[in-house]
Amino acid sequence: MASVVLKNVNKIFPGDVKAVIDFNLEIKDKEFVVLVGPSGCGKSTTLRMVAGLEEITSGEIYIGDRLVNDIPPKDRDIAMVFQNYALYPHMNVYDNMAFGLKLRKLPRAKIDARVKEAARILGIEDYLNRKPKALSGGQRQRVALGRAIVREPKVFLMDEPLSNLDAKLRVLMRTELSKLHNRLQTTFIYVTHDQTEAMTMGDRIVVMKDGYVYQVDTPKNIYDHPANIFVASFIGSPQMNFIDVKLFAESDKLYVSFGNAKLVIPDEIKNKINPSYMGKEVVMGIRPEDIHDEPALLERYPEYCFYTNVDVVELMGSETFLYMDFEGNTLTARVDPGSSAQPGDKIKIGFNMNKVHLFDKDTTNRIF
């Protein structure tokens, strides 16, 4: 059990390819941190640097209180789970799990106890004598987890461990990993490109893109207060709607206008906005669930409403997605399945203006 600290870590590959740029993060003991971002964002490289599989170009990495820059992977007291499992094909499940312990010269009885305990936790006791090729994908991933668990490391590193599993198994393993974290009480660093995994599993999420950290925060804060347009668009599905709007004040009220629509900004938000944005173009973001079509609600807030054309209606069962066109902007709304909207209809919709996000058009950063 240990904290992990990355200070000004950079990774530049030969050919001046900057994979990770000035990465700073303090991971607390027992914390579950998820690094998330599109492929090529540097999240796996960061994890591999913590593991010691990749040298760092500059900066410092601490595990516990120990500077590990020059310590080989085997002495860092970490365990790693890989996307393609990376089991030893020539060893059976038992030996796969026991291998690291044998190399550390643990007593045979202790190895046996740890392997059997891990196998019990993961439900793979019946397969201990099988070779990896005789296992299904889910079983292999459990063995890979088992190999990490038996080591009783200070830090668990996981590189997209669920990506090779089918959708159903992925959801199942997601909850099992969360349970495992609670049970083991160890620091987890988890890499994924899947925002759902990040949202559901992480104590904190690190959103990365092109080698930079875009935001570090709890899942709720990342969702409710994305720091910039990239984070806002990456987290959440279907993704947030973005509309170019103009901010202007009129008789002590603040408005946004786009096309022929003019919506009022609630006072709490208005007070937080820097007055220098008055009269300027900004980007407004609104999540699909914050666009409403329930008539009762719309009547109560006429100042938040306008008309649009419905292009596509997607019935999901528990909810319905409406894809609408408003003067060149595509809007996605997540509405009640009871909605009567049909493709081609012109309907009245309302934005929940208390939930809008406003971003600077040039820096793409949040402006309140």
Place this chain on the structure above:
Amino acid sequence: MMFESGVNLMKEKTSEKIITYVLAILLAIVILAPFYWLVISSISSKADLLSTPINFFPKKIYTENFKKIFTGGLNISGGEVPPFGTALKNSIVVAGLTSIVCMIVGSLAGYAFARMRFFLDNQLFVLIIAIRMLPEIATIIPLYFIMKSLNLINTITCLVLVYTSFTLPFVIWMMESYFETIPIEIEDAAAIDGLNRFGIFTRIMLPLSLPGIVTTLIFTFLTAWDEFLFALIMTSTYQSKTLTVAISEFTTRHMIDYGLMMTGGLLAALPPMLIALVLQKYIISGLTSGAIKG
């Protein structure tokens, strides 16, 4: 309807099977006929062998060739029979040593090229492959002079060095491509589990590349075993001649001792056959290992 089509399918399958078997038998005859003749010739007396019409099986099993080839004596033209046993031993030593040297150096070098990045690594690799492209015969005169200046003509060492020089590039190439098929994450996992680079090589990479190693090993052994031209040029004493050269000497200026030659050929064919038989399960998986994952 369903049953009818089922019957048709079965008929088709039967005829397909017959065709397959006929073709397979024909192919087997083409491949095995020379070998059969090799066996027959070695156990036929000269009279049986040269009689017309041809005897496809000797009237009497004639074992004199086997005695003569190992104990020496006079051949049919009255000349001395070269010591075949020494040549057999030389071939085993030369092919064995060449294989061992090539496999040790080749797998280490192949691993380095597959996994490590160092100064001019790609250029070096291309250079090594390029050497393989060179016709071997082009190097025979320079190699002869080098060996002569090193006082290695007529030695086993000379042949091992020469064979290694033109087999090693191929071994490096084969092993490099084999190592590249093994997912690098397995090595990462082993590094975290506690192995250093050499431990990863010996305890993970070598066991996993067994099919590749065996295939390459057989290839190397056969190349050295079958080589004739360099052996002919570089050796002229009985102490250093290999099988291929020894067999050719059953052809003298005046006549050819077919019986001894065929016996020599049969004996020369046995060790590689034995090796192939013992290791064939690895050869097959070696050939298909690159095709599918895992």
